[in-house]
Amino acid sequence: MLWIAVASGKGGTGKTTVAVNLALAIEEDVQFLDCDVEGANAHIFLRPQINSVRPVGVLSPRIDIDRCNGCGKCADACRFSALVKVKNRIKVIPNLCHGCGGCQLVCPTGALVLESRRVGAVSEGFAGEMAFASGELDVGQALSVPIIRELKALAGGRDHTIIDCPPGTSCPVVEAVQGCDRCLMVTEPTPFGLHDLKIMTKVLDRMGIPAAIIINRDRGPYRPLEEFCERSGIPVLLRIPFDRRIAELYSRGEVLVDNYPGFRESMVQLFEEVRA
Amino acid sequence: MSMPLRQVVVLSGKGGTGKTTMTAGFACYAGKQVIADCDVDASNLSLLLQGEVRSSTPFIGGLKAWIDPDRCSRCGKCEEHCRFSAIKDLKVDSMACEGCGVCHIVCPSGAVELSEAVSGDIFVRDTPYGTVVDADMLPGEPNSGKLAARVRAVAREEAMLQGASLVLVDGPPGTGCPVISSITGTDLAIIVTEPTVSGGHDLSRVVDLADHFGIPCAIIINKHDLNPAQSEDIERECARREITIVGRLPFDELVGEAIINGQPLPVYAPGSPAEIALRDTWENIMALLDRTPPGGLVRLKGL
Known part of the structure; x- marks a missing residue:
């Protein structure tokens, strides 16, 4: 049983693309947790049937x-x-x-009464055979960690759990990644991608979670990134090419495993390497 | 009479839509301004604007607990009362500790000490495009919202000192804690989106957020030609909600090249299709800001 987190530091590098397509390519029972509760998008691609939505609250004081x-x-x-x-x-x-x-x-x-105050909700359902859950922070609320904690409490019900993390490197990411067996860091070959990858690497290092790198929008070697990968010894498990067709499929909310030649095989191989 | 200080924040909901690229471009067009990079989890603006660090100040994000093993009676009350699961086997996990001090309150033997913890550094940089205030947060720390608020406060002080009339804020993605710190009290929010189903979904959340805090907003559609049908959906939605679209940028390979070369787009590729569109966008934003009443009074709706 594996818990695999997909994270990135920088936003928009392709976390959801990797998480969704990896989950679809795994043959065994999979559970998908969309922990990007400030901008949850996995449902757009997985199109799950939602069976239950329940509120998430935090304890908050009221004065009698x-x-x-x-x-x-x-x-x-x-x-x-x-x-x-x-x-x-x-x-x-x-x-x-x-x-x-x-x-x-x-x-x-x-005189202080602690009452539950709603900050968001967790939705659960199925996308085909796949168990699916995602969280949503209510607009105007600040705390996403309690919702991620609620989602993480669901983890472990299936053979494997795929966790789509929020961007960034602070507490919501720590909560999402906590307890995972492996974290796939999706980056892009730019100074921005590299800068944020380095911070994410430190977060995982501090937490003791084994990391691997996926380079998205690869358009030939970007020296500083290649050097970082070599120096840090973190394995690069996959390179996804820079291809306008991928961007177009993504823009329409379509998955790559069914629409982009060779992608399902890449994801199967990725999973084998993560598992090894 | 001196000009009132205006504040414009660039946001997106979804990450990677081009906030930092645009902010760096705007910095080149604007006159006298101070720029605040509030994406403290992943601050990238200085990779484009460069410049020299003039000052660096440690940021105390809050407190962290420490249990003195010599005084600890091993009663376990701290562990029982901690709502953040930050104490395990009578040791504090400093990454999970939010510094609330409950352990200190419940400890019968005075074994818990609370001390101020540095959770990052704040930098003031002099760049060719104006003063930039940004921060490096220690990896995995909480309090990114507090740090973003501090970065903005320092930027405002700098702007006052320099007699600048504008603070330009590069915001973080999402709608949570650091985004709220970045948007409250600004005059105008510029929301960058892309024509994807995901981009549209996250855009509507940030528009709701701006509404929630009573901040006027306007939209930029980046890479608008990537998916014309999706762009039309966004245009229709903006029309329905009466939100101005201040810019439509084409997909342009030079934008990516500029980033790889560590330069703002107007410096790297002046006159390129995306650069021309970006300059028009900035003019539209300034015209809109002129027509927007100062939002100096923070509307505390929801707080």
């Missing part, structure tokens, strides 16, 4: 005015400025709350 004595201990304890004392009244700023529960622990009068 009858019990609050206005001491302000909660506001002092909150490290995120989500509680503010204004003239003996406590004001809650929900979007800054991380849901740690510290305010409730320090309140001497039991």
